[in-house]
Amino acid sequence: MQYIPGKKHKYGIKLFKICDENGYVHDLIVYEGKKTTPGQNLSKDVVMNLSEKYLDAGRSIVTDNFYTSVDLAKSLLNRSTHLLGTVRKNRRGLPKDIISTKLHKGEMIAKENDDGILVLKWKDKRDVLALSTKHSVGFVTVRSKRNRRKTALKPSVIAEYNKYKSAIDFSDQMGSYCNPLRRNVRWFQKLGIELLLTTSVVNAYLIYKSRKRLTTKTYTITKFRENLCIQLMDLQQRRATDPVVTKHEFGKNPLTDHRNRLIRRKCIHCYESLRQEGKSSVEAKKLTKKTSTVCLTCPTKPSVCASCFANKHSK
Structure with a gap:
């Protein structure tokens, strides 16, 4: 059990998940405390364990600033895997001049080392610090989410990060609708409910939606849950029977x-x-x-x- 003051539900069990770009959860780890591999920190240990079966294939892993580090980037490059993500300014190995430079909105500063690890700082509403092993310095044109006619320039690193970072958020969002968890359920039961009735149902929904070529707007997760319950209970094949009269004794x-x-x-x-x-x-x-x-x-x-x-x- 962990206390997270910034979350709506402040107490809970921490789960580390690895998803594809559609939000499908391929694997997860239940946080049991700081049991890390010697010489590695928790965040790096989690990424390496979850991604083990997907390494050595030229894939790319997108992480947020809790996981991203220069050390993790080096380890993944040694396994033919790229890393892309935002990074905290107190991580070891980051160029100090990149961190300390003050920028105006829209400006960017970047530096790449001999290993091909690019660290950049870009000023939007606030400073954004990112790391990538697959990008070079450059800008791309993106459209605003609120006004599709409006365009803006963003670093290619940030643009691609924004594209794929929402996968895990989408999975959690779908799981929050019609959530079966209740306060009076014990923690180990909550874990079982989370895996069986939330994560697995969301995964099934994503597969079904993909096979049927449906969108989230035309076929919601709530409707999918309703249909799933009906099929599991086999209500459509049941026939009406005469009510059984019980004689009290x-x-x-x-x-x-x-x-x-x-x-x-x-x-x-x-x-x-x-x-x-x-x-x-x-x-x-x-x-x-x-x-x-x-x-x-x-x-x-x-x-x-x-x-x-x-x-x-x-x-």
Whole structure:
């Protein structure tokens, strides 16, 4: 369990996920504390473990500033894998002149080392520090999300990072709709619910949407969940049947106390009648008669006195 003050849900279990560009979760790690490989920090250890089966194939990995570092970039380059991501200014190995230079909006400064690791700083609304092993210094024209007619120049590193960084956010966003998690569920149950009813359902939704060539607007995750529930319950193939009439059976409570005496409990119908008359719950409990008889047919075997069984319960 971890406390994250900046999040809406401040307490939770930390999961590290690796997604493709569509948001499909290929693998994840449950954070169990600082159990890292000797000589590596947590963020690097997580990336190397999650991406192990995808290395040595010329792929690119996009990370946010929690994971990105020069050390990680070198390790991935040794495994024929590129790294792209924002980076924190206190990471080791970053050029000090890049970090300390003050820029005006739209300006950029960059430096590339002999290993092909490019570090750049670009001024937008605030300073953006990024690292890439697959880009060179350059700008591209991008369209505004709010006004498609408006264009602006951005470094190619930032433009591609923005394109792929939303994959994990999209997966989490889809999982937040109709979330089955509740406060009174224990932490290990929450983990099971998260994996079974959130992550796996979102993955299934992305596959289905891709196969059917649907969009998120035309076929929502909520509609997919509804259809999934219907198919799992097989409601469409069920036929209407005559309701089963259960005959209630009156008898003694089979349970006894430590002295082998019949257990006497308050009649449920007497209590309900008193509450309907306007009695408070405390008054109703005091006035309700105790009985050793129950309904033997009902699953919970509720305590019922003889008069209530004849007049209410058996009807």
